[in-house]
Amino acid sequence: MNQKQKDRLKKKLLKEKEEILKKMSEIRSEGKEIEPGIAQDAGDKAESSYAKEFLFELSDTERELLIQIDNALKKIDKDDFGVCEMCQKDISSKRLNAVPWALYCINCQEKEERKSY
Ligand SMILES: [Zn+2]
16 A cells, blocks of 8 residues: 555545534434424324434444544554554455455454354
8 A cells, every 4th residue: 555545545534534524413403403392292202212313323323433534544644554453464455445444354354243243
């Protein structure tokens, strides 16, 4: 992975981060609109709590991704970007292009996923 590729991925990461932050603030303002009190009857209440749960889950996932993106940006600055955290081998640039915040190479990722089943 050369400097040029890193710069490109850094830009991509920053853009992704920006989009998540934008989405998160949109979710937050939407969340305000479905505060209890607005929904009057029982049917509306059920619907609004369902929507809240859904938004909460969504923002949780985004938050997780945000942490991973920040982590990747730090790595680019420290110059240890693109190295698998498990086996210390280089992560393929093809994989990094698809998932710039990947922590593990594809082999280790698959091992991890198998473990969690
Ligand atoms: Zn690995």
